[in-house]
Amino acid sequence: MNTLDQDRYWMQRALELARRGIAVSSPNPTVGCVILDRAGQVAGEGWHEYDLLDHAEVVALRAAQQHAGERLRGGTAYVTLEPCNHTGRTPPCTEALISAGVSRVVAATIDPNPDVAGHGMEALRAAGIEVVLGVCEAEARRLNEGFARWSQHHRPLVLMKVAMTLDGRIAPPPGVQAPREPYWITSEVARAAVQPLRWQADAVMVGVDTVLADDPLLTDRSGLRRRRPLLRVVLDSALRMPLDSKMVATAHNDLVIFTVSNDEARIHELQTRGVRVEVLPAEAGVPGDRSSSRGWQAGRVPLSQLLDKLGEEGILTLLTEAGTRLNTSLLAGGHVDRIHLFVSPQIMGSDAVPAFKGMASAIQMAAVEVERYGNDLGLCSLLRDPWPKA
DSSP: OOHHHHHHHHHHHHHHHHHTTTTTSTTSOOOEEEEEOTTSOEEEEEEOOGGGOOOHHHHHHHHHHHHHGGGGTTOEEEESSOOOOSOSSSOOHHHHHHHHTOSEEEESSOOSOTTTTTHHHHHHHHTTOEEEEOTTHHHHHHHTHHHHHHHHHSSOEEEEEEEEETTSEEEOSTTTSOTTOOOOOSOHHHHHTHHHHHHHOSEEEEEHHHHHHHOOOOOOOSOOOOSSOOEEEEEOTTOOOOTTSHHHHTOSSOEEEEESOOOHHHHHHHHTTTOEEEEOOOOTTOOOOTTOTTTTTOOOOOHHHHHHHHHHTTOOEEEEOOOHHHHHHHHHTTOOSEEEEEEESOOOOTTSEESOOOOSSOOOOOSOEEEEETTEEEEEEESSOOSOOO
16 A cells, blocks of 8 residues: 555554544533554554543553554554644643654644644654545544534534425424424334434424424434433423423433523422422514514524523434424524424425424525435534644
8 A cells, every 4th residue: 555545454453443522522522543663564553541540642642652662663553533632631642752752753633623733743843753634534624523513612513303295394283293202204214323423413403383293202212322412402482381291300410401481380390390490581673473472572592692502411313303493593593503404204284393494595405415214314514614724
């Protein structure tokens, strides 16, 4: 293999290792590292897990030093994210690489944090280490889109998931669906594909109308390892959340309701059931839900402040599985980073519930990824790149 092919080969291995950190590295990035000795043999491998503190480079170097000893000097490190050059919970990884005597570092992408970006590579170059940047960059960036959004804006990446028919409907006409019973639009195969999305997310969000219609659990049922529970988020401006809903019944420090209501009695009822209630100032000048006698006077929960709050809590990725109003508000407000549509080959007609309504302008999906889930289609697209421009 030539040098470029070799770099790609070993970076693919580093990416495999990085994926072992999905759901256990947040709120840190997901990173993998491979160390070759000076003879080109694998000396050590590692990936990052938040609770174990050490970064992927340090884990791999420790294994390499035990296995290769002095043969590590003159070796090569492949890492999926630029090594850090600052002291946080751990010392700088650049210092560890320099001390180990590696002569070459290949990184897939820079660190997206504007206070860090490029400084790690500069430190390595200043120490006389050859630096290569950009190998398998697109794959590495896809893996850390949430960290890229959060590290620059202190807000989570918003991934919108919508299951809909060919004519853009998400539920049958009023009166067809039994109250608080789910009505499945897509196949079981497509629904199973949603679980990995929940596993990779730190939080999942719906509006209270979805709770009233479907009574979902909204849990991560992937069976895969995660370091903290999936945070279930409900937007409920007038606190209409049923106390006997599945989500309230299973609340265990993993359910938060965002509201603009100051109904202290209702808040207390929810809190005694293990539900956290966050009261935000109502979005000015925006009418609330006029279909409810209880909620028509309430303003809507301000999405910008909600995202700020989740960012403060270290939520890197927020998955939304909402209804018409919240879907539309998120898109119209420019809050959606990536969208994933699961499309069922059926037509419900104009009386059925639309996925979106009242959009002022069209949303363009570029570079669409297409997958088959039985007879259903999955369409995925990045609407705004969370990574900084070069």
